[in-house]
Amino acid sequence: MTRTRVAIVGAAETTELGKIPDLSVIGLHADAALNALTDAGLRPSDIDGVATAGESPTSIAHYLGITPSWVDGTTVGGCSFMLHVRHAAAAIEAGLCSTVLITHGESGKSRVGAGGFNRPAASLSGQFEAPFGPMGAPTMFTIPVLRYMKDLDLSIEKLANVAVVQRRWASKNPRASFRDPITVDDVLNSRMIAYPFRLLMCCLVTDGGGALILTSAERASDFPTRPVYILGGGESTETPMVSQMEDLTTSKAFRVSGQKAFESSGISHADVDHLMIYDAFAHLPIYGLEDLGFVERGEAGDFIWDGHTDEGGSLPMNTNGGGLSYMHSGMYGMYALQESVRQMRGTAPAQIDGAQISVCHGVGGMFGASGTIVMTNQPS
Amino acid sequence: MSEPRSKKPLPRPTPETQHFWDGTLAGELRLQRCEDCSKVYFPPRPFCPACASRSVEMFTASGLGTLHSYVINQRAMPDSGFEAPYSIAVIELDEGPRMMTNIVDSPQTPEALVLDMPVEVTFEKLSDDIALPLFRPKAAPSDAAGPRGAS
Ligand SMILES: [Zn+2]
Numbered sequence: 266m267t268r269t270r271v272a273i274v275g276a277a278e279t280t281e282l283g284k285i286p287d288l289s290v291i292g293l294h295a296d297a298a299l300n301a302l303t304d305a306g307l308r309p310s311d312i313d314g315v316a317t318a319g320e321s322p323t324s325i326a327h328y329l330g331i332t333p334s335w336v337d338g339t340t341v342g343g344c345s346f347m348l349h350v351r352h353a354a355a356a357i358e359a360g361l362c363s364t365v366l367i368t369h370g371e372s373g374k375s376r377v378g379a380g381g382f383n384r385p386a387a388s389l390s391g392q393f394e395a396p397f398g399p400m401g402a403p404t405m406f407t408i409p410v411l412r413y414m415k416d417l418d419l420s421i422e423k424l425a426n427v428a429v430v431q432r433r434w435a436s437k438n439p440r441a442s443f444r445d446p447i448t449v450d451d452v453l454n455s456r457m458i459a460y461p462f463r464l465l466m467c468c469l470v471t472d473g474g475g476a477l478i479l480t481s482a483e484r485a486s487d488f489p490t491r492p493v494y495i496l497g498g499g500e501s502t503e504t505p506m507v508s509q510m511e512d513l514t515t516s517k518a519f520r521v522s523g524q525k526a527f528e529s530s531g532i533s534h535a536d537v538d539h540l541m542i543y544d545a546f547a548h549l550p551i552y553g554l555e556d557l558g559f560v561e562r563g564e565a566g567d568f569i570w571d572g573h574t575d576e577g578g579s580l581p582m583n584t585n586g587g588g589l590s591y592m593h594s595g596m597y598g599m600y601a602l603q604e605s606v607r608q609m610r611g612t613a614p615a616q617i618d619g620a621q622i623s624v625c626h627g628v629g630g631m632f633g634a635s636g637t638i639v640m641t642n643q644p645s
Numbered sequence: 646m647s648e649p650r651s652k653k654p655l656p657r658p659t660p661e662t663q664h665f666w667d668g669t670l671a672g673e674l675r676l677q678r679c680e681d682c683s684k685v686y687f688p689p690r691p692f693c694p695a696c697a698s699r700s701v702e703m704f705t706a707s708g709l710g711t712l713h714s715y716v717i718n719q720r721a722m723p724d725s726g727f728e729a730p731y732s733i734a735v736i737e738l739d740e741g742p743r744m745m746t747n748i749v750d751s752p753q754t755p756e757a758l759v760l761d762m763p764v765e766v767t768f769e770k771l772s773d774d775i776a777l778p779l780f781r782p783k784a785a786p787s788d789a790a791g792p793r794g795a796s
Contacts, residue, residue, distance in 0.1 A: 385657075392656035392666075393688045394745045396777050397734075398727040404718045408735060408745075412714035415760050459733075460717035460755060508735045508745035509688070513714050 269494035269645045271354040272485035275305030275478030276493075276606040279370070282592045283442055285472040289378030293370025294325055297474035301366070305478045305488050312478070314365035316353055318345035319596060325368050335362035341502060342629025343543060343596040346477070347636025350602065351498035353479045363480060370474030371594035377472075390506050402545060403467050404459045406631045409513035410548045411461060416514050419551070421461060423566035425452035427547040428465050428589050430575050435586025437576075437615040442469050443590040466547035468593035475599035477606070482644065493609040496622070496639040497530025499523060507631040516628070518635035519556035523626065526637035527558070534559055538620035539608045540580055541601040543627040544587040550574070553626050554582075557637070576615070584608065584615045598627035602638065609642040651771040652726030658774075662689045664703055669776040674706045674766050676740055687742035708766035709783065710738040717753055732758055736780050750781035757782075 277300035279285065279293055288296060294317065302308065315326045316337035326333050335356050339348045346369055353365035372379045384391045399405040413419060426449055435441035447465060455464040485492035501521035504510055511517055527533070534557075542553035554565040559580065568574070574582035585591040585604040592600055605623040607613035626637045658666040665688075668675035678685045679693035680700040692699045715734035721727040730753045737743050749767065751757050764780040771777060 386655060387657040387659050389662075389688050391654070392658065392662055395654040396656050396771075397745050397747050398653065398718065398721070398725065398731060399733050399745075400718065400722050400725065400727075404716055404733055407716045408714055408733060410714070411716075411760060412735075457719050459719060460730075462716065506688075506745070508743055513735065 269496060269641065270482050271357045271479055271495045272482045272492040273477055273495070273606055273640070274480050274485055274488040274490065274492060275301040275307065275476070276490075276603055277301040277304045277476055278600065278603055279474040282440055282473040283471050284374055285372070286375045286377060288372070288472070290370050290372050291320055291324060291328055291378065293372060293472065293474035294320055294368040294476075295328055295370070297370060297476040298325070298329055298366060298368045301476035301478050304490060307364070307478065312364050312366045314353060314356060314362035316349035316365060316367045317369065318349070319369065319371060331366070333362070335365070341634035341636075343545070344598045344627025344629040344634055344636035345596065346598045346602055347498065347625065347627040347638050348500045350477065350479065350495065350638050351500055351636065354495045354498070357479060357481055365479045367477045367479070368474070369476070369594075369596060369599035371596055372472050373470045373594040374472050394506055394508060402631065403462060405507050406546050407459050407462045407548070408507055409510065409632070412513040413548065413551075414461070417563035419563075419566045421453065422449050423570050424461075424547050424551070425449045425463075425466060426566075426570050427544070427550055428452050430569055431544065431583050431587045431589045433575060434584050434615055435590035438586050438591060439614060441586040441591045442471055443586070462546065465589075468545045468588040468597070469590070471592045471594055473592050473594045473600070475603050477602060491610045491642060492644070493606050493640050493642055494644060496532065496641045497526050497528070498639060499525025499529065499637040500635065501525070502634040503632060505630060505633050510632055515562070516552055516556050516632045516635065518632065519553060519626070519628070522635035522637045523557035526624065526639050530639040532622060532639060536622050537580065537624050539584065539605065539617050539623040540574070540582040541584075541605050541623070541625040542582060543597055543601055544583055544589050545593065545597060545628070547589065549628060550582060557624070557626060581617050584613060584617065598629075598636065601625050601627060605638070605640050609640050611642075652724055653771055653777075655771060655775050661691055665689045666775060668705070669768055669778050670770075670774070672768055674708045674778055675703050676706045676738070676742060677701045677703050685740045685742060687738075687744055706738060706740050710736040710764055710780065711761050712748065712758060712764055713737040713743055714760065715748065715758060717755070717758070734758075734780070736764060744778070746778060746780050748781065749779045
């Protein structure tokens with residue numbers, strides 16, 4: 266292993282998850298931020314760096330009474346927070362700031378103080394995708410899957426099974442939105458949303474937020490919780506238009522981000538004890554397992570079917586229940602990071618005994634962007 | 646100025662894409678090709694995405710391609726201009742580039758929409774200024790059973 270110079274010393278989600286009609290978007294950011302500050306035993310005046318997506322860092326800093334000397338408003342969709350972690354770690358190492366607060370809040374269900382989904386009619390996606398009637402992620406993110414199923418021989422049952430395994434993880438998590446076990450038949454009998462995708466293959470839509478606080482590893486032992494060190498990370502983008510992916514059966518952004526994350530952290534795939542792959546839809550863990558190199562092309566459906574990502578498997582994945590069952594506000598990446606932190610702290614509801622390394626992989630847009638963070642609870 | 650005749654989200658052409666939308670209005674699918682490296686690309690831009698050359702030419706494509714992937718949306722938003730079920734597809738053009746579209750003149754079913762089947766372009770006029778490139782199954786010339794799908 267190479268270096269662990271920066272640590273996560275504060276991590277929290279909003280007090281409630283699910284339906285939160287009494288908080289607007291900025292209120293959800295603030296609720297999560299205040300919880301993370303409490304978690305770390307810090308006050309807003311201790312924060313000198315702010316990163317966020319969805320709201321501007323200016324708004325968040327002002328709302329919380331923070332005067333930052335470093336800001337990052339990188340907004341590339343649901344994985345923006347992975348990029349914020351990577352950028353914050355670099356900034357802290359470079360001495361640009363000492364203590365960074367990263368916030369997320371989204372009124373995905375209640376839409377309190379939330380903006381619209383429409384893309385500008387003069388943008389490339391507004392000209393060359395929107396006129397053909399995609400209506401949000403369920404009819405966009407899903408378009409590549411038939412190509413994958415034909416080229417790599419993935420059955421609809423194995424696609425459905427992704428949701429089944431994640432529901433089993435969610436059943437162990439009292440904060441998960443959906444906890445009742447489901448079968449492959451249940452998934453295949455649920456309402457058709459956009460062929461071949463049925464309701465239970467699609468993420469839920471909820472309200473919530475989360476926040477992280479990062480500082481230098483030397484200071485990490487001064488905080489009340491077990492430090493979670495940043496071992497490495499990666500990021501990339503491919504296209505703002507799903508129809509323009511180089512290959513509909515693999516994400517270039519995933520491959521580049523994943524490779525950077527493994528190279529920078531100096532770990533091998535066999536070192537990974539716990540994995541989060543952002544699952545807005547059932548095919549994303551399949552693409553992620555392959556594009557990050559955990560399995561060969563075309564093997565991920567069988568890998569999940571055979572139980573490797575399930576409880577007791579060699580690679581426990583999406584142990585909070587994922588975007589399919591835990592929660593999904595729209596930009597789910599923050600919740601994947603929170604679960605990796607819980608697993609590294611040893612405080613997850615479905616804790617993996619002895620887990621030392623967690624890989625947390627996110628997607629932004631519809632295969633548009635990607636961010637990957639490698640965490641460990643072992644100081645180097 | 647023109648009155649929109651459709652509730653579909655109308656594209657707003659930019660100077661870099663105007664030739665494409667002029668083409669669809671004239672019943673042509675126009676692509677661009679790099680004069681230095683021969684790359685054919687889409688969506689339109691005044692330079693080559695493969696080699697960054699600004700020497701690019703416009704040409705009229707064959708309008709032929711294959712069905713690369715798709716979903717069938719089961720529920721359209723009210724007043725969206727779409728009636729479910731309808732396909733949202735990615736076509737691979739014979740010239741190489743892929744583009745999003747709808748498959749029309751066909752039942753909107755998995756049985757009728759078979760991956761890699763040949764398709765050909767057709768145009769739907771949405772307003773005085775905008776026609777969309779849509780695609781329909783291409784009947785085999787010697788197909789004794791007649792044209793595929795509804796006409
Ligand atoms: Zn070129």
